[in-house]
Amino acid sequence: MSHTVDAAAPALSAAPAFDLAALRDDFPILSREVHGKPLVYLDNAATSQTPRQVIEVFNDYYSRYNANIHRGLHTLADEATGAFEGTRETVRAFLNAEDLRQIIFTRGTTEAINLVANSWGRANLGPDDEVLVSLLEHHSNIVPWQLLSREIGFTLKVIPVDTDGALDMAAYRGLLNERTKLVAVNHVSNALGTINPVTEMATLAHQAGAKILVDGAQATPHQMVDVQAIDADFYAFSGHKVYGPTGVGALYGKRELLEAMPPWQGGGEMISTVSFTEGTTFAAIPHKFEAGTPAIAEVIALRRALEWVQDVGIAAISDWEHQLLTYATQRVREIDGLRILGTAPHKAGVLSFVVEGAHSQDIGLLIDQLGVAIRTGHHCAQPLLHHFGVDATCRASFAAYNTLEEVDTFVAALKRVIDMVR
Numbered sequence: 001m002s003h004t005v006d007a008a009a010p011a012l013s014a015a016p017a018f019d020l021a022a023l024r025d026d027f028p029i030l031s032r033e034v035h036g037k038p039l040v041y042l043d044n045a046a047t048s049q050t051p052r053q054v055i056e057v058f059n060d061y062y063s064r065y066n067a068n069i070h071r072g073l074h075t076l077a078d079e080a081t082g083a084f085e086g087t088r089e090t091v092r093a094f095l096n097a098e099d100l101r102q103i104i105f106t107r108g109t110t111e112a113i114n115l116v117a118n119s120w121g122r123a124n125l126g127p128d129d130e131v132l133v134s135l136l137e138h139h140s141n142i143v144p145w146q147l148l149s150r151e152i153g154f155t156l157k158v159i160p161v162d163t164d165g166a167l168d169m170a171a172y173r174g175l176l177n178e179r180t181k182l183v184a185v186n187h188v189s190n191a192l193g194t195i196n197p198v199t200e201m202a203t204l205a206h207q208a209g210a211k212i213l214v215d216g217a218q219a220t221p222h223q224m225v226d227v228q229a230i231d232a233d234f235y236a237f238s239g240h241k242v243y244g245p246t247g248v249g250a251l252y253g254k255r256e257l258l259e260a261m262p263p264w265q266g267g268g269e270m271i272s273t274v275s276f277t278e279g280t281t282f283a284a285i286p287h288k289f290e291a292g293t294p295a296i297a298e299v300i301a302l303r304r305a306l307e308w309v310q311d312v313g314i315a316a317i318s319d320w321e322h323q324l325l326t327y328a329t330q331r332v333r334e335i336d337g338l339r340i341l342g343t344a345p346h347k348a349g350v351l352s353f354v355v356e357g358a359h360s361q362d363i364g365l366l367i368d369q370l371g372v373a374i375r376t377g378h379h380c381a382q383p384l385l386h387h388f389g390v391d392a393t394c395r396a397s398f399a400a401y402n403t404l405e406e407v408d409t410f411v412a413a414l415k416r417v418i419d420m421v422r
């Protein structure tokens, strides 16, 4: 689901479709104080907070069935393997993938993209080819392609954005040609919140004979994702941005692509047979891409996080975050000299801004003293920020548990801080 940001701001009495107070009770961290002030956590695009249902999985796992998976015949190993593989089905359903074997566990989005670059990229890209990324990309969807391009010699081209921070689709059409082998684009920009038309982009990529990799790190927490409807060849996301733990994420890939791709890391788990004389044969997907002992507890906890999201309802979360974004956008516009970066018609819950006469870094440090956590810096999107003529922005980003009162606290704190530094 995508929304238009210019809708009228909600009244302060607006409410989500879920019980917000009860939902907040799921998050122990939300009741802590920072510098003697109640925490207002608005850095959700960096990492979302974790509900106690997910935290409890760790206690349960390490107290009852901590064991390595796929290796032992004993009861604990069997229980751990069952729980681990259970998450694969939950992720499959969450992304609406066709088949369990299309879900590969990774450490997160970054590792998922590096997997595609090092496996699919190395096997399929040549010096005359072109890879398209967008100006909106996080460094994790730029640098792996730059590293590979240095080795292979393909050309990396950049899809530009308009002044609102929306992708220039005419330019995208113009860049696609018979040399384009891959389009690597995020679903939602972490720095601006722009929601990209990835389904249309996939259609156009496929018409040109290219594959498309979608970085879904910022989309999965905020909207329903259907990899089949998008017709994505690859789709990546991170657990810690979707109410799950750090250190785990997943890559979805089309089955025929994954089956044809060579392994990218060697070790235990990913082999079928190993011999010094006859060489090594590899396991079938997904295990071919899961070398070594994975983050077992984290993977099991990811299932609980995705179930938590489903219990609340992703559409309800998306609607509520949109109300928060619309209200916050309207409120910060009261501030003289504040410039919002990213005003595309379709945005997720990210509000990036700079303030004339006040360094973003100073704002971030001082507002923390008032209990408000926002992110300041380049958000791992330096090319994009330089395009807008800045080195850093302040970024407030919203999650299901944020409230309109927290937006008011944030705006009041921001005004105080700006008065202090100007």
Ligand code: C6P
Pocket (backbone or CB within 6 Å): 045, 046, 047, 107, 108, 109, 110, 111, 138, 140, 141, 186, 188, 189, 190, 191, 215, 217, 218, 238, 375, 379, 380
């Ligand atoms: N963005 C942010 O504050 P990892 O670190 O692998 O979980 O996710 C990387 C990543 C990839 N793509 C996008 C669109 C992202 O937003 C991120 C992570 C965080 O914006 C940390 S820099």
